[in-house]
Amino acid sequence: MPLSNIIRDKLTRLCVAENEITREALRLIARDKSGKYTLNDRIRAQLELQKLPKYSRPTAVHNRCVESGKTRGHVTDFKVSRIVFRERALAGEIPGVKKSCW
Known part of the structure; x- marks a missing residue:
């Protein structure tokens, strides 16, 4: 890290x-x-x-992920990178976010 x-x-x-x-x-x-x-x-x-x-x-x-320190692929609303965001969303740690299906 x-x-x-x-x-x-x-x-x-x-x-x-x-x-x-x-x-x-x-x-x-x-x-x-x-x-x-x-x-x-x-x-x-x-x-x-x-x-x-x-x-x-x-x-x-620079916008930087607070967990991993990555600067690219940054999700601004949650201050994390896209990879950390996906892991947290799939684990259910981010309220109101779930995997979409249609």
């Missing part, structure tokens, strides 16, 4: 949550074209944005 991937994903999500408001405020200042901020303010905001931790970017977060 890739435990290190799961731990890294949790730490990344925590870092993104901690720096979200600061990152968004600096990003809006740096990209403002309305003339509300001077060029020096915009440059300063861009430099501060670059000083933030690398893993505080929202794009660094």
